[in-house]
Amino acid sequence: MFNKLNRYSLVLVVLALLLTMVVTVSAQDGMTICFGFQDLETEFWVAGHKAITETLRGQGIEVLEYNANENPDRQLEQVRECIAQGVDGIIIIPQDGDSAVTIIGEAQAADIPIAVFNRPPNDRSKGITVVADNVSATEQAVEFIAQKALAKWEATGTPIKPLIVVGALQDTNAIGRREGFFNVINRYNEKYPGMFAEPIEVASEWDAATALANLEAAITANPDVDFLYTSSDFLFPTIRSVLEPRGKWVPMGDKNHVLMAGLDGDATACMLIEQGYVDATGVQNLFYEAELTMNRLLQAIEEGDTQPNEVLLDPGFALTAGNFIWQSDDMWGCKLYREGFLDQ
Amino acid sequence: MNVSILKTNRSAANGRTNITQLLLNNSTLILFVAVFLIFGLSSPKLFEGNNLVNSLINIIKQASFTGIIAVGMTFVLLTGGIDLSVGSNMYLSSVVAGLLMRQQGFEVLPALLAALVTGTLVGAFNAVCVVKLKIVPFMVTLGTLVVARGIGTFLTDSKQIDFPQRMLDFGQIHVTFGAIQIQIVPIIAFFIIIALAYIILTRTPVGRQVYAVGNDIEVAKKAGINADRVTAMVYIVSGFCAALAGFILIAQIGRLDRSFAEGKEFDAIAAAVLGGTSLFGGVGNVLGTVIGALLIQMVQYMLQFNNVNLYIQPMVRAAIIFIAVFFDSLREANLAKLKRRFIRPVES
Numbered sequence: 001m002f003n004k005l006n007r008y009s010l011v012l013v014v015l016a017l018l019l020t021m022v023v024t025v026s027a028q029d030g031m032t033i034c035f036g037f038q039d040l041e042t043e044f045w046v047a048g049h050k051a052i053t054e055t056l057r058g059q060g061i062e063v064l065e066y067n068a069n070e071n072p073d074r075q076l077e078q079v080r081e082c083i084a085q086g087v088d089g090i091i092i093i094p095q096d097g098d099s100a101v102t103i104i105g106e107a108q109a110a111d112i113p114i115a116v117f118n119r120p121p122n123d124r125s126k127g128i129t130v131v132a133d134n135v136s137a138t139e140q141a142v143e144f145i146a147q148k149a150l151a152k153w154e155a156t157g158t159p160i161k162p163l164i165v166v167g168a169l170q171d172t173n174a175i176g177r178r179e180g181f182f183n184v185i186n187r188y189n190e191k192y193p194g195m196f197a198e199p200i201e202v203a204s205e206w207d208a209a210t211a212l213a214n215l216e217a218a219i220t221a222n223p224d225v226d227f228l229y230t231s232s233d234f235l236f237p238t239i240r241s242v243l244e245p246r247g248k249w250v251p252m253g254d255k256n257h258v259l260m261a262g263l264d265g266d267a268t269a270c271m272l273i274e275q276g277y278v279d280a281t282g283v284q285n286l287f288y289e290a291e292l293t294m295n296r297l298l299q300a301i302e303e304g305d306t307q308p309n310e311v312l313l314d315p316g317f318a319l320t321a322g323n324f325i326w327q328s329d330d331m332w333g334c335k336l337y338r339e340g341f342l343d344q
Numbered sequence: 345m346n347v348s349i350l351k352t353n354r355s356a357a358n359g360r361t362n363i364t365q366l367l368l369n370n371s372t373l374i375l376f377v378a379v380f381l382i383f384g385l386s387s388p389k390l391f392e393g394n395n396l397v398n399s400l401i402n403i404i405k406q407a408s409f410t411g412i413i414a415v416g417m418t419f420v421l422l423t424g425g426i427d428l429s430v431g432s433n434m435y436l437s438s439v440v441a442g443l444l445m446r447q448q449g450f451e452v453l454p455a456l457l458a459a460l461v462t463g464t465l466v467g468a469f470n471a472v473c474v475v476k477l478k479i480v481p482f483m484v485t486l487g488t489l490v491v492a493r494g495i496g497t498f499l500t501d502s503k504q505i506d507f508p509q510r511m512l513d514f515g516q517i518h519v520t521f522g523a524i525q526i527q528i529v530p531i532i533a534f535f536i537i538i539a540l541a542y543i544i545l546t547r548t549p550v551g552r553q554v555y556a557v558g559n560d561i562e563v564a565k566k567a568g569i570n571a572d573r574v575t576a577m578v579y580i581v582s583g584f585c586a587a588l589a590g591f592i593l594i595a596q597i598g599r600l601d602r603s604f605a606e607g608k609e610f611d612a613i614a615a616a617v618l619g620g621t622s623l624f625g626g627v628g629n630v631l632g633t634v635i636g637a638l639l640i641q642m643v644q645y646m647l648q649f650n651n652v653n654l655y656i657q658p659m660v661r662a663a664i665i666f667i668a669v670f671f672d673s674l675r676e677a678n679l680a681k682l683k684r685r686f687i688r689p690v691e692s
Contacts, residue, residue: 039502039602046503069497070603166654203654208597209605213406213641217648220398221389234504237598241512245525268506342506 031301034082036066036075036103037093042234043266043341044286045093047332048117051290052091072099079103083110089297090114097122097172111306115297118289120172120311128300129311130293134173137282137316138180138263142229144280144320145259146184149227152259153195160259162227163200163218165211165235174206177231177263180282200225208238215242226258233262233269233281233333240277251276252321265319267337273324280320286332289314368675372618372632375668376639383646390649394524399649401526403642408534409593411637413608414615415541416585418633419578421616422545422558424625425481427582429470431608432492434590437462438600439496441591442505452514452595459591460584466492467583471576481579489609497602504601507594515595530592537585541630554578558625615640618668620675639668 033056040046056063064082068075072095082090083106090107092114094100100121107114108126115128149160164181167174178201185196202218204211219225219242230239243249243258250256253276262269265283272278292312300308319331328334336342367374384390390399413430420427441459444450450458466488473484518527545551553574556564565571589608594600613623619636621628643664647657 039497042504042601067502069494069502169654198651200651201654202648203657207603208599208601209409209593212597213644214648216402216406217399217645218651220395220402221387221649221651234599234601237506237512238596241515241596241598245516245518245527 030062031060031089032062032064032085032087033297034064034066034079034085034087034090035092036068036078036082036090038068038070038075038095040067042232042264043268043333043336044264044284047336048093048286048290051287052117052294055290055294068095070095072096072102075099076103076106079106083107083112087112089301091117091293091297093117094119094121096170101126108307113297113300113306113308115293117293118173118284122172124311126307126309128293128296128308130289130296130314131311132173132284132289132314132316134176134263134282134316135180135183137284137318138177138229138231139184139282140316140318141261141263141280141282141320142181142184144318144322145227145229145261146188148259148279150188150192150195152226153192159194159197160227161197161200161222161225162229163202163222163225165202165204165215165228165230165239167204167231168206169203171206174231177282181229196227204231204235206232208235211235212238212242215239219243219246219248228258228260230260230262233264233266236262236268236272236278249277252279261318264333265331266333267341268333270319270328270331270334270337271342273319273321274328276321280318281331283317283319283331283333285314285316285330364678368678371671371675372620372635372639372668375664375671376635376642379639379664380642380646383650387646387650394522397524399645401524401531403638403645404534405527405530406645407637407641408530409589410608410611410615410641411534411634412537412585412589412592413582414612414619414633414637415537415630416582417609417612418616418619418621418628418630419541419545419554419581420481421613421621421623422554422625422628423575423578424558424561425474425575425578426485426613426623427467427470427579428482428485428609429466429488429492430582430586430589430612431605432489432496433463433466433583433586434593434605434608435600435602436466436492436496437587438590438594438604439499439505442507442594442600443499445508445511446505452510455511456591459587463583463585463587463590464580465583467580467586468576470583471579474579475572475576493602493606500600500602502602504599507598507600511595512598515592515598527596529595533588533592537588538630538634545630550574550577555626558627560626611637611640614665618665618672620672636668640665 035052037049040049053063064087066078068078075095079090090112092103094103094116097120100116101123104114104121104127115130117130118132120129120131153160162185164178166178185199189196200218200222202214240249248256248258260278261280262278263282265281269278269281296310296312319327390396417427417430437459440462441455444458445455470484470488473479474481515529516527517529518525545554553569556569557571557574561571590605615637616628616633617623618639619632621633643661647660652660
């Protein structure tokens with residue numbers, strides 16, 4: 001009788017162990033990642049969202065998507081919901097650097113690894129932060145048009161009049177781009193005194209209507225602007241509507257051509273470089289950034305590291321009129337452009 | 345004696361009072377001119393070549409977007425209501441126009457018509473909720489603000505819409521006078537809206553009914569005014585104006601994203617209030633609102649024209665608007681005092 005009971009007990013214990021193993025294995029297979037983003041306003045975010053979700057799902061990982069519609073408080077609530085559901089990891093595109101800090105703190109307090117994609121928190125010491133090196137990407141693009149400006153200055157002796165369209169001043173990306181622009185201007189002015197006149201700064205607050213109004217004012221006051229950098233490619237249509245009536249929206253080779261560079265690497269910039277209206281754009285290597293984000297987060301989950309803290313930089317590159325033929329395939333915007341994104 | 349001395353004193357007092365009253369009644373306009381002169385004197389560039397004329401044209405053009413919705417908002421404020429949905433309405437009606445142009449190949453004018461219908465329907469929805477369901481305007485339009493932007497986001501999947509080139513060409517239609525080029529679409533739309541609104545409010549029974557409802561709705565009803573119809577009309581007008589402003593703004597920038605026109609309702613309210621429209625109804629006029637919209641835009645324009653440091657710009661802008669509102673409150677207090685002083689008729 002006792003032996004019989006022991007045998008049953010042994011079978012039950014073995015069954016229980018097997019069941020536990022099955023549950024554990026299925027839990028690993030069914031890894032869940034929470035992906036919280038703000039609105040996919042521009043092509044960049046659309047492409048980034050697609051790269052992340054499709055790659056994760058391709059690996060058999062369940063992705064819970066949350067759109068916070070540009071509301072940082074809502075995103076915090078959504079992350080709390082993810083935490084309550086016991087997700088394995090979190091990826092966010094925050095609304096701003098401040099809200100990112102709060103959300104990272106919330107996730108880490110719950111021992112869930114978190115990664116921030118492209119829009120860095122103001123305090124980068126916590127969480128995985130994948131961010132484009134805005135300063136470097138801007139410098140590469142502005143350097144290209146500065147070299148052309150140097151040739152023009154040497155030929156004419158007239159100082160080049162630079163203008164920068166600045167993004168929202170509370171956005172660290174915008175600050176980095178502004179810094180990159182001024183680094184190049186100052187470097188050239190040190191080496192070639194008097195080459196650049198005092199730069200004109202135009203506020204856009206990442207809003208096309210604001211950019212339009214301010215750019216019109218700036219160009220009316222300074223009709224001789226011949227060097228323009230926009231902190232985001234999405235403003236090129238707005239810039240066109242200001243320059244075109246003044247006869248300054250003309251392709252390279254025309255004497256009225258304004259040397260122009262942007263940043264992001266979107267489909268419109270690709271088209272405009274191809275057509276000769278824009279000279280260069282700093283490219284955020286979107287696919288590389290998405291891969292970095294996912295790989296580092298999945299690594300942390302596998303290693304059981306609940307509080308990974310690391311900053312991963314994408315140095316970016318410049319797509320220019322000079323390297324367009326062989327490098328445009330590397331730019332995400334050119335892929336969209338060739339897929340007919342602008343024809344939709 | 346003394347009757348003639350009394351008369352002289354009174355007439356001098358009347359003269360001073362009239363001047364004071366005139367100055368107070370036009371405080372926003374005076375501030376507008378003062379700010380323009382101060383900025384102009386600090387920037388000699390303004391008086392070079394055609395810069396002065398070009399700048400005035402630019403200011404009017406840029407103020408037209410906010411000005412049109414502010415005129416619509418003035419109608420609503422005059423009845424004692426408020427329309428917080430104008431920014432979202434601008435977005436939704438432009439989304440509809442954009443999708444029809446991109447996906448159905450609509451030309452500009454049919455797309456404009458579709459946008460106007462959409463905006464008017466949003467206004468009509470607000471009107472039904474306020475008039476028939478008796479929901480407070482603040483709550484109704486706050487709800488519409490969220491819902492309209494939500495519908496737009498749903499229709500676009502949060503993605504931007506790049507309008508076809510023909511839309512930008514429409515926005516770039518211009519006339520040329522020598523070296524001066526004027527993009528006429530926003531300016532003509534603005535002037536038509538101002539003229540229509542001015543005529544309706546000052547020259548028609550409907551206009552008088554709007555003021556009457558805003559002054560005292562119960563008295564207006566006793567006087568035989570159909571207050572519900574008047575209230576419904578002002579929300580429809582506001583919706584129509586929002587759609588028109590959104591469309592002509594898009595014709596300038598060519599691209600629509602989810603944050604398009606976000607917060608525009610506050611610009612419209614600020615313009616109307618700066619122009620002397622009361623948030624409590626019954627007081628205000630279209631021309632004041634236009635001056636308010638021009639003042640806000642002119643401050644922004646001149647700050648950028650003078651290349652003022654980007655970090656200082658918001659502070660200067662806020663300070664000037666604060667001064668304008670301060671003068672407005674002084675005006676209200678003084679006008680009330682003057683009215684009290686002349687309760688009894690002056691001796692003849």
